[in-house]
Amino acid sequence: MTGTTSRLVLPRYLQEQDGQRTPVAFDGYRSTGLRAPLRTPVDLPHRLTEITGPVLGEDRVTAGDADLTLRAGGEAQGQRIIVFGRVLDSGGRPVPGALLEIWQANAAGRYRHVVDNWPAPLDPHFDGLGRVVTDSLGRYEFTTVKPGAYPWGNHHNAWRPAHIHFSLFGQAFTQRLVTQMYFPDDPLFGQDPIFNAIPPAARHRAVAGFDLGRTQPDWALAFEWDIVLRGTEQTPFETDDDGDVA
């Protein structure tokens, strides 16, 4: 064992305010009823386990993972789109080398999953899975088709707005994020409890922007979505026990 006797200077990851982050439970979302914990979570100060996290990068990505429109030897049906943006931390710093995993319904709103059997067609050339790693400036980009809306059993005539599921690892356990990206001006926002579980002040941050400048003529529309993970407190001049500037 090493390092057990000295004081370690560790970064501390900032927590978002309550009115700016999604609560674990939301009344209108029925499934939270028996699943979301009822007790108040206990504060866990950030120590080594929390300020480190899995290092996952290009080894988890294979060629073609960034293009969901070309699978099983053919082209997916639907409106071809480019989804791009940057992964940043709350201090404005890009997060390079971050693994993004995405999954989504096809253009008809159907997932390739055994539990999804509503009467919309599957697409033999769309499996709905994408993976990329951010570049040195924190940028990412996928090519896919715009997912369709789909019905679900939460309440009578409930429909999910079109969305893409995103899973991200930052550089620490504390930064882990699983979320959903929406498309601008979706008329289904008003009746969707998963969207409305996000506090009003934060909802726009779950919605991508249409970017005419990044559309590809005669090829694809483009949507921009920047993702912001928790950043660290600025602690440039802490000292350790030896008085050294750390």
Place this chain on the structure above:
Amino acid sequence: MAFEHDSPLVQDADETNERRPGTPRRGTGFLDEPLTLRTTPSATVGPYLAIGLTWPDGADAVAPGTAGEIWLRGTVRDGNGDVVPDAMVETWQADPDGRFAHPDDPRGSATTPGFRGFGRSATPGGEFAVRTLKPGPVPDGEGGLQAPHVDVSVFARGLLDRVVTRIYFADEAGANATDPVLAALPEDRRATLVAQRTEDGYRLDINLQGDAETVFFAV
């Protein structure tokens, strides 16, 4: 309802990275002064997470066949005591020397061959299983030690954000008694975090609600 797109990048961001004295620049990993961007809100992983988050080696926090490998297992249950068959459990931990496979470990990254320290398991039938090594004690950063532990995230349909807990080990009673995280909990709640020895490793069930609701942490 209309939502104006609002990029967290401020409109006057200097994308060229031309350096001007006193001007924060973006894209280099260094800033002259802290900016504050609001974080992206979380959402539920939903029922179809297997499409995007299945890895053939997901369960392997350590390479199969590594000496000393154990299985961490447990059942995730809801407020009715029913199993949760569509959750995902992720684990993160130190190696037997108490080191993390990560560059931010100030003592140096873990050196145990084949050790990733990260496991990811679906919960078919409610049960997760992660192949790993038992972690060693980890410095608490203030001159003491934390008992061997594993940080755990649970994602599921019905959870709009992950919930976080820890796994400790029943055969570390001495270390557990002085662990700062366990010590801060009421005594009758600590047992929800302590895994029991099994034939091939350890078992700890995760109860999302109920009398035996697991202790969950705000990180």
